[in-house]
Amino acid sequence: MLNKDPGSNVGHRRTAAPALKRARPFLKWVGGKGRVLPQLQPLLPTSFERYFEPFIGGGAMFFALRPPTTELWDINSELINCYRVIRDQVEELISALRLHRYEKDYYYALRSLDPATLGPVARAARTICLNRTGFNGLYRVNRSGNFNVPFGRYTNPTICDAPNLRLCQRALSQVRLETEDFEALDERAKAGDFVYFDPPYVPRSPTSAFTSYSAVGFKLHDQQRLAALFTRLSERGVKLMLSNSDVPLVHELYQEFRIDLIQASRNVNARADRRGAVSEVVVRNY
Numbered sequence: 556m557l558n559k560d561p562g563s564n565v566g567h568r569r570t571a572a573p574a575l576k577r578a579r580p581f582l583k584w585v586g587g588k589g590r591v592l593p594q595l596q597p598l599l600p601t602s603f604e605r606y607f608e609p610f611i612g613g614g615a616m617f618f619a620l621r622p623p624t625t626e627l628w629d630i631n632s633e634l635i636n637c638y639r640v641i642r643d644q645v646e647e648l649i650s651a652l653r654l655h656r657y658e659k660d661y662y663y664a665l666r667s668l669d670p671a672t673l674g675p676v677a678r679a680a681r682t683i684c685l686n687r688t689g690f691n692g693l694y695r696v697n698r699s700g701n702f703n704v705p706f707g708r709y710t711n712p713t714i715c716d717a718p719n720l721r722l723c724q725r726a727l728s729q730v731r732l733e734t735e736d737f738e739a740l741d742e743r744a745k746a747g748d749f750v751y752f753d754p755p756y757v758p759r760s761p762t763s764a765f766t767s768y769s770a771v772g773f774k775l776h777d778q779q780r781l782a783a784l785f786t787r788l789s790e791r792g793v794k795l796m797l798s799n800s801d802v803p804l805v806h807e808l809y810q811e812f813r814i815d816l817i818q819a820s821r822n823v824n825a826r827a828d829r830r831g832a833v834s835e836v837v838v839r840n841y
């Protein structure tokens with residue numbers, strides 16, 4: 556049988572040897588781009604110098620692209636700690652994860668630990684375990700910054716996916732990681748670099764807001780700061796692509812740029828009638 560996978564050596568015969576596996580996001584992340592990647596990839600620039608992703612979340616785009624020179628940022632310090640520990644201490648992390656269990660009481664005991672009292676490896680293992688065993692893989696914190704997602708119901712969830720963590724380690728080995736607000740990019744990105752922005756989305760309706768990845772949330776003012784940064788970076792010759800919801804505010808904020816629509820399926824909403832396909836915008840300056 557001919558191997559027709561995109562990106563593989565088309566025409567080479569498939570043998571008994573397993574195909575080289577790609578790293579996948581090691582966390583489930585609301586807004587994860589895994590399912591819409593086939594629609595986003597044709598919209599990427601054909602060439603660029605460095606790659607920046609300032610709202611990294613689960614990192615689906617980065618793991619699919621694996622550009623050689625990369626900086627990944629997020630304001631969520633627990634998340635960036637996970638990426639750092641995977642990059643620098645993956646075997647210690649795997650050992651720590653193997654000690655974790657899928658049990659309701661265990662989950663709530665682990666959740667109640669203050670991450671600031673743990674070392675980096677135990678802290679990353681806690682976040683990954685809570686993500687794999689918590690409700691829907693949500694990451695949500697209350698106003699004081701405490702993780703408050705309830706226990707999730709699964710059949711035998713995988714807490715430690717060691718092969719994938721090792722693949723992630725390889726993908727991250729040369730990557731610079733920062734816990735930063737996106738606006739710090741103003742100081743870093745230069746002409747020829749490419750930035751993919753996947754911010755918390757503008758809510759489609761007042762009840763569909765999901766902006767609690769961090770204790771401070773992501774407000775209208777942040778969407779305006781982001782659009783202003785997009786314009787400044789564009790004027791400087793940085794290549795830019797941004798995802799957001801297909802609502803009038805987003806069209807207004809980015810009216811001077813090229814806007815394409817893609818179809819995404821959303822299942823974050825508790826109400827079944829609000830799930831299903833919705834359009835999203837992809838804004839570009841090239």
Ligand SMILES: C[S@@+](CC[C@H](N)C(=O)[O-])C[C@H]1O[C@@H](n2cnc3c(N)ncnc32)[C@H](O)[C@@H]1O
Nearest residue numbers: 584586587588610612613615630736737753768
């Ligand atoms: C929609 S998610 C990104 C999803 C990601 N692209 C994926 O594929 O999983 C948005 C991310 O923005 C981060 N974030 C929120 N406010 C931020 C800020 N001011 N600066 C940088 N990151 C921020 C959140 O912690 C969250 O991880």
